[in-house]
Amino acid sequence: MESSSAIDRLSALAQPGRLAVFRLLVRADPEGIPAGEIAAALGLAPNTLSSQLAILVQAGLLSSAREGRVIRYAVRPDALSELIVYLMEDCCGGRPEICQPVQEAAARAACCPPSRTRACRPLSA
C-alpha cells in the first residue's frame, strides 16, 4: 500500500460522519446499504452524504453499485486490512510489542484462530 493511499484512507475515516458511515457499512457487510437508507440511519442530508460517500469511494474504502433506482454502498473488504497492515508495517521485524496486542485482538475479534499458525519469520523475508 502506498503512502499517499494510506493518507487518503486515514483522512477519509478521520471525520465523524464518514467514520459513522464506514462503521455502519462494516456492520452491514457484505450486503451493503442504499445511500438513502444510510442518510436516514445517520440523520445526514442526502447531498452531504453523497459527498462523503464519494470521498470514501475515492479512498478505496467503499464500493458502489446501482440497483434500479437506488445506489447501494458496501465496504471493500480488503481496504481496512490493507490500511492496518500498512500502519503495522514499520513496527515489526524484531519489535513485536506493538503488533502483538493487535494480533491478539484480531484473533479474539475474528473469533477463529488462523487456519494454521505459521512459522516465525521476519517481515522482509
Add this chain to the structure above:
Amino acid sequence: MESSSAIDRLSALAQPGRLAVFRLLVRADPEGIPAGEIAAALGLAPNTLSSQLAILVQAGLLSSAREGRVIRYAVRPDALSELIVYLMEDCCGGRPEICQPVQEAAARAACCPPSRTRACRPLSA
C-alpha cells in the same frame, strides 16, 4: 476507545508530515528521538514540526519527555493497537472475513505467534 478519540488519532495520522513522524518514531521505538533530530531527518522546519508533534501528543499517539535541553518524543505503544482494535470492532462476531486477513498479517508481522491461541469466543462475551 471512544469515537472522538478515534477521530483524533485518525486525523492526526492523516497528514503526510505527521504520518512520517509517527512511522519514524515507530521504527525508533522504544528509545524515541529528540525533536531536533526528527526535524532534521524529515526536513521539516522546527516550528512546523512542533505543532505537528503537539497534535500527535494530544491525540495520545506520542509521549514526550524533556532530557536536558532536548525533548525526546516516542510512540505510546498502546495507541496504535487501540486504534486498530476500534476500527475492527464492528466487523467481527460472526463476520471474520475482514478481520482474519488482519489477524494473519499481524501474526506474520509480529514475527511470533501469540503465547497461546485462545478459544473461539464472540466479541460480546
Add this chain to the structure above:
DNA sequence: CCTGTATTTCGACAATCGTTGAAATATGGA
C-alpha cells in the same frame, strides 16, 4: 548573569474542508 542552543508559542495567511440550497441527472412506472 550572560550566551548559545533547543523548542515552543504567537499572529497571520493561503488553502482545504464540510455543509447548505438549488439545480441537474438517472431510473422506474403510469
Add this chain to the structure above:
DNA sequence: TCCATATTTCAACGATTGTCGAAATACAGG
C-alpha cells in the same frame, strides 16, 4: 411521454488546517 423518487453535481459560505516568520521560553555551560 410525463411524473415521482433517488442520488448526484454545482456554487457559495464559514470553519478549520498547515505553514511561515518572529518572538518567547527553557535549559546547560562558562
